Amino acid sequence: MSRHGRERVDALDVERELVEYAARTSTDAPTGFADRLVAAVMATETSARRRRGLAWLPRWLTSPLAPVGTIGLRFGAAIALLLASALVAAAAVLPLAHRPPVDPPSTPGGSLPAFLTASPTPVAPRLDRPAATASVHETIDERPSASISPRPTHAGRRHVTDETPSPTSHPRGSSGDDEDDGHEDGGSGGSGNRGPGASEDDGDHGGDDGDGPDGTNRPSASPSDEEGSSGDGDEDHHDESGDRSGQDGR
Amino acid sequence: MDDRALAAAIVAGDAVALRHLIDRESGRLLRACVRVVGDVDAAADVVQETFIGAVAALPGYRGEGDLGHWLVRIAVRRALRTRRLDRGEPLERLDVAGSDDEPDNDILERERDHRIRDAVAALPEPYREMIVLRYFAELDPLAIASATGTPLETVRTRLRRGLARLRLELRDEVAA
Numbered sequence: 001m002s003r004h005g006r007e008r009v010d011a012l013d014v015e016r017e018l019v020e021y022a023a024r025t026s027t028d029a030p031t032g033f034a035d036r037l038v039a040a041v042m043a044t045e046t047s048a049r050r051r052r053g054l055a056w057l058p059r060w061l062t063s064p065l066a067p068v069g070t071i072g073l074r075f076g077a078a079i080a081l082l083l084a085s086a087l088v089a090a091a092a093v094l095p096l097a098h099r100p101p102v103d104p105p106s107t108p109g110g111s112l113p114a115f116l117t118a119s120p121t122p123v124a125p126r127l128d129r130p131a132a133t134a135s136v137h138e139t140i141d142e143r144p145s146a147s148i149s150p151r152p153t154h155a156g157r158r159h160v161t162d163e164t165p166s167p168t169s170h171p172r173g174s175s176g177d178d179e180d181d182g183h184e185d186g187g188s189g190g191s192g193n194r195g196p197g198a199s200e201d202d203g204d205h206g207g208d209d210g211d212g213p214d215g216t217n218r219p220s221a222s223p224s225d226e227e228g229s230s231g232d233g234d235e236d237h238h239d240e241s242g243d244r245s246g247q248d249g250r
Numbered sequence: 251m252d253d254r255a256l257a258a259a260i261v262a263g264d265a266v267a268l269r270h271l272i273d274r275e276s277g278r279l280l281r282a283c284v285r286v287v288g289d290v291d292a293a294a295d296v297v298q299e300t301f302i303g304a305v306a307a308l309p310g311y312r313g314e315g316d317l318g319h320w321l322v323r324i325a326v327r328r329a330l331r332t333r334r335l336d337r338g339e340p341l342e343r344l345d346v347a348g349s350d351d352e353p354d355n356d357i358l359e360r361e362r363d364h365r366i367r368d369a370v371a372a373l374p375e376p377y378r379e380m381i382v383l384r385y386f387a388e389l390d391p392l393a394i395a396s397a398t399g400t401p402l403e404t405v406r407t408r409l410r411r412g413l414a415r416l417r418l419e420l421r422d423e424v425a426a
Binding site (some may be wrong): 011014015017019021022023024026027028029030033034036037038040041042044045048219 | 259263265266268269272273276277280281284285288290294297298302304305359362363366381385386403414415416420
């Protein structure tokens with residue numbers, strides 16, 4: 001007998017053993033077994049769907065099991081669902097978008113808040129004090145000499161800036177906000193003009209000038225946009241904006 | 251309802267379709283698992299895990315092949331894994347030792363069943379899966395070929411070689 005034939009004869013005995021074993025261990029499902037399975041599967045699937053959220057949507061859309069005719073219906077339902085989600089998200093954001101508009105603080109005329117426009121008491125004493133006004137003119141007269149003088153080198157300017165740190169000057173990261181630059185430039189311009197005899201009012205004027213003579217603050221036109229985001233550029237910008245605001249003040 | 255439509259309904263959350271599938275397949279799955287693990291409760295747990303896992307994986311079912319055969323294959327694999335994990339615990343031997351009033355032939359029969367289960371579980375793959383699908387899950391070679399994606403001749407060859415190895419295993423156990 002060949003090896004293959006002997007293998008078959010040997011295997012036949014084992015096969016009979018296996019068939020008898022299967023017959024002996026044939027058992028029926030216990031009572032309520034199907035109910036238990038249905039409950040277990042449904043509970044697991046429900047919690048899994050809740051956990052997955054909308055993750056099932058693409059899988060459901062591209063499922064090869066559903067008939068082709070329902071693909072349009074499924075996509076329509078999916079788009080409706082996404083639109084509803086977008087509406088809910090928009091409804092959550094919309095109250096922020098409908099805030100009452102705030103007037104810009106540099107707008108000329110009566111649109112300024114009352115506590116800023118109604119300040120007669122500081123003005124009247126200033127008229128009585130010519131020295132203070134003269135100091136303003138002195139400061140302005142000193143400006144041309146400062147502006148005519150050759151522009152300091154980059155290192156020189158940095159040195160000056162380091163010696164006289166403005167309260168508004170601060171190191172900035174690489175992602176500076178342009179609008180913040182515009183406001184802070186105005187403030188630092190005022191402090192840059194402040195001479196030895198300058199009063200506090202000078203600084204305020206400088207700050208207003210930094211916003212622009214016509215009352216419009218244009219941060220996008222400020223040099224900080226072109227200077228990039230390096231700290232050196234910002235320091236340069238402080239000095240230059242101070243010069244510009246001083247000229248405006250004149 | 252064909253298997254493809256049945257699976258699609260279950261994926262869509264149809265409880266009636268799920269019930270239909272469970273009624274149709276749970277008996278066969280339970281029998282196959284009992285023959286692998288040797289315990290009805292453990293086999294019932296395996297069948298439950300099989301249905302849970304299969305329903306979660308149903309969206310990936312492309313309707314190729316019989317859904318019942320697909321389920322049987324999953325159940326058999328899980329049962330073999332459970333059997334391997336519980337191998338250190340001689341549950342059947344403890345049961346036999348505890349039943350003093352049973353007739354001797356029943357005890358011998360249980361011992362023989364235990365031996366067969368051990369010998370099948372000790373087979374290397376792919377012979378073990380083929381033997382279990384053929385004799386425990388009662389699938390014919392054509393169904394095994396469809397369920398496993400194996401050519402029919404390859405299935406027959408593996409079955410024949412698996413039986414030969416099993417015979418050696420059983421003979422060694424008896425001799426021991």
